[in-house]
Amino acid sequence: MxxxxxxxxxxxxxxxxxxxxxxxxxxxxxxxxxxxxxxxxxxxxxxxxxxxxxxxxxxxxxxxxxxxxxxxxxxxxxxxxxxxxxxxxxxxxxxxxxxxxxxxxxxxxxxxxxxxxxxxxxxxxxxxxxxxxxxxxxxxxxxxxxxxxxxxxxxxxxxxxxxxxxxxxxxxxxxxxxxxxxxxxxxxxxxxxxxxxxxxxxxxxxxxxxxxxxxxxxxxxxxVLGADEESRRSADRAVRGQIAFYASTPSYRPVLEMHGWGDLADRLNTMSRRQAWDEMAAAIDDDVLDAFAVSGxxxxxxxxxxxxxxxxxxxxxxxxxxxxxxxxxxxxxxxxxx
Missing domain, CATH: 3.20.20.30 (Luciferase-like domain)
Incomplete structure (x- = not known):
């Protein structure tokens, strides 16, 4: 390459x-x-x-x-x-x-x-x-x-x-x-x-x-890096959590809005105030993950x-x-x- x-x-x-x-x-x-x-x-x-x-x-x-x-x-x-x-x-x-x-x-x-x-x-x-x-x-x-x-x-x-x-x-x-x-x-x-x-x-x-x-x-x-799907499983969870953490910040809402995910940003912000970190990570679906991260x-x-x-x-x-x-x-x- x-x-x-x-x-x-x-x-x-x-x-x-x-x-x-x-x-x-x-x-x-x-x-x-x-x-x-x-x-x-x-x-x-x-x-x-x-x-x-x-x-x-x-x-x-x-x-x-x-x-x-x-x-x-x-x-x-x-x-x-x-x-x-x-x-x-x-x-x-x-x-x-x-x-x-x-x-x-x-x-x-x-x-x-x-x-x-x-x-x-x-x-x-x-x-x-x-x-x-x-x-x-x-x-x-x-x-x-x-x-x-x-x-x-x-x-x-x-x-x-x-x-x-x-x-x-x-x-x-x-x-x-x-x-x-x-x-x-x-x-x-x-x-x-x-x-x-x-x-x-x-x-x-x-x-x-x-x-x-x-x-x-x-x-x-x-x-999300790993030699196989099994090794990428924990990495996948961690990256979804990191995306959710960043996306809950109002300053970063325009990035999500561009993709039509403004409502997700609002929901994540509300959850962050309750410190519902696991719930926030679960809200990051595959489309959102793929927009902000690469896996394999x-x-x-x-x-x-x-x-x-x-x-x-x-x-x-x-x-x-x-x-x-x-x-x-x-x-x-x-x-x-x-």
Whole structure:
């Protein structure tokens, strides 16, 4: 099979910083192009700093760091440090998270997330510019203002340049922000090929003035992987549960609406308030599963991923919310690489 996308590895969402480090080393040995780490239970910058010290070639990505749990200065510093430690192999993936988490888990302000994110990225870039050029830091945005930077706190120019900024987006407004101010888009796993082709990519193209040249689209694809039906049974249940969890979030309703499943999104949201997780997974029928995930052995999954996303996605990784057979994952990687 001809390689049409870069293939990345990703740490499980529950991985500790030391586990992220060892998994990045293994991914580099296996020949993956990149390695991503999420931010759930641990600080993603700490984890990737360890991974950067332990590897030499593989690209490293935060997927994602929660922007609104921080401010632009702290993100600029953390990203600059990982870029230094990795020798220029870092990609800063940012996401907004959702209102309950920002307000109730992080106790940070929420409101107009797309506009806030555009301001946030502008501020980060202004800080990096001040460090690179020695010019005075004067950034006054709608949500963020940064007007103080003296030599004592200035790390100076990064010899490897600034890392690219990738934004996670689903809705039209945040997608347009990504097109205007970011270097790439982290496509949400709850994305169907029609939504990507007919909504996401046209929105990005319009925001970028008609061209996606130099812009990267990356996807963590939901996969039901196993050598036979028996080995895929538990994977199937786990992926249906993950789809149900994402689909219960009001922010992702437009994806389901496109397929005529708006009522399902409403039902899942109601069930999520009762924490009826098993009931939610059972509500994901085969049509919904097939829209958002690919199933089969390594060769079948590789063929289906290529059929769906070749020409649309630049980088792909595998979203496996279950204990997948490492040999099957390795085989899938080999199939995709040809």
């Amino acid at each position: 001809t390689v049409v996308m870069l293939v990345d590895s990703a740490a499980p969402i529950s991985a500790s910083p030391l586990e992220v480090e060892s998994l990045a080393v293994e991914a580099e040995k296996l020949g993956y192009d990149g390695f991503g780490a999420a931010e759930t239970r641990h600080n993603v910058f700490s984890s990737l700093a360890l991974a950067a010290r332990a590897t030499s070639r593989i690209e490293l990505k935060s997927s994602i760091a929660v922007a609104f749990a921080r401010n632009p200065m702290t993100v600029a510093i953390d990203a600059n440090d990982v870029q230094l430690i990795s020798g220029g192999r870092f990609q800063l993936g940012l996401g907004s998270q959702v209102k309950p988490h920002i307000e109730r888990r992080f106790s940070m302000p929420w409101g107009r997330p797309a506009a806030r994110m555009e301001d946030f990225v502008g501020a980060v870039r202004a800080i990096w510019h001040a460090w690179a050029t020695g010019e005075r830091l004067v950034y006054r945005g709608e949500f963020y203002q940064h007007t103080l930077m003296n030599d004592f706190f200035n790390p100076g120019p990064n010899p490897h340049g600034n890392p690219p900024i990738l934004l996670a987006a689903v809705g039209e407004r945040m997608t347009a922000v990504a097109g205007r101010v970011a270097d790439g888009l982290l496509v949400h796993p709850l994305t169907s090929t029609p939504y990507l082709r007919d909504k996401t990519i046209p929105g990005l193209t319009e925001a970028r003035g008609g061209s996606l040249d130099g812009f990267t689209l990356g996807l963590s694809a939901l996969v 052995d390594a060769a079948t999954v590789a063929a289906r991923l290529t059929e769906r996303f070749a020409g649309l996605i630049d980088r792909i990784s595998f979203y496996l919310p279950y204990r997948a057979d490492p040999a099957e994952v390795t085989a899938l990687h080999a199939e995709l690489r040809g």
